[in-house]
Amino acid sequence: MVFLCGFLFPPPPPPASYPVVVVSPLLLMVGKGGGGSLKKGPWTSSEDAVLVDYVNKHGEGNWNALHKYSGLRRCGKSCRLRWANHLRPNLKKSAFIPEEERAILELHAKLGNKWARMAAQLPGRTDNEIKNYWNTRLKRRQRAGLPLYPPDIMLHDANQYTPTQPKVADPPHDHPLLNSKTVTSSSIRFDGLNHIAMTCNPFSGLSEISGGSVLNNPNQRLKRLGDGSFVQPSSISSFNDIKNTQACFNRTPTYPQPAIWDLFSAQAFPYDPDPSSTRMSAFGEALVGSHALVNGIFSASGPLPGLKLELPSSQFAESVTTTGLSTVVPNVNDPFAQYPLTAHLPKQTDSFLSPNYSGLLESLLHEAQGMSGINSLSSSGSSSELTSFIVNGFFPSIQASNSTQRVVWQVYWCKQAVEGCYWG
């Protein structure tokens, strides 16, 4: 190894211009394993100069050798990162132009969080840059209750989606859940629901059922977004509001539209391409502070306690059809969800959890149950049992608050919608 590396990357003679030139076994040992001698934190201009000089003379790569022979007290990784993100030539230092932003959206819709691959498509841009941009945007739009993708991008994907033929994509773009033998029908169902949510997200208002909801905080101020746009608190607070979301579904012409979808309509698509528009998000800031739908429809803000915030590695599993055309299949992770599908769900021992656990809906019911103080559904309750429980027994059995009734109605209609779409 040493000899081969020495052959391929002969250690360059330390230039006289380097400020520190110490090549001793002791230093190499310390530098290699100890790490105590390695500097961290912001780079200084003199360090940059050493790095640039080294790369100009010996080329990229062999970063550990750089650390060893330049005297730079930085690990190879740090050097590589500094060079790639800041020092290499042809880097664009300016802000993203609209065309680049659009490209990022499209690439993310196809690739997911593959920052390096995205950067390869954007000359002069680094993966770190794109990642930062996306994460900032993600955060902002989640807070505002806006979808992550513009309608046309979502429509493009929706038009290529065949929900009755879920695909398992070729690696490495697929999601483990798609290949897993443990994927259940519930997962598949929510795959579709996720896609619906991504496409028009009519249920966003559901997330209000969580703790920091609009129910508890109805007087949220008009919020200024970082891009200069404003959003106002959502007006969706009842089933009647959700009922009036028809147009949203009319935007997905190729998607199956069971009659149940007619119950929903949209008065305003939540994505507003014109920041100056006075037409605000239909689903807006009721989502603030909510985590209720992280596994299915929308993840509006911060992570659940104890959960690691993690973006889906790929929102869409890209595959190649027999015609050679690339298709995009919605993944079990939706673009809004930040967590594994079941990450926040109750444990199997939870008395409210059915064996046919369908994820979101039961989770919502769980929360609704918590709000109402009800704990009567058997642990062996099936999906249909759950539905009948809702329809036949739930409302009469409790003196639910308006918000609780809303939640249950929303859950019920979601469930009907999902089952009508996939099994009906």
Next chain:
DNA sequence: AACGCACTCAACCGCCTAAAT
């Protein structure tokens, strides 16, 4: 003016993979 919040950006960390030994 002080404070809090959100945003941006740079850098680090941990994991993964491929190549070398």
Next chain:
DNA sequence: AATTTAGGCGGTTGAGTGCGT
């Protein structure tokens, strides 16, 4: 075949900054 190593990638964090109250 198993282990080691380097490089790459994605997630996370923290400092600095600007804006609103």
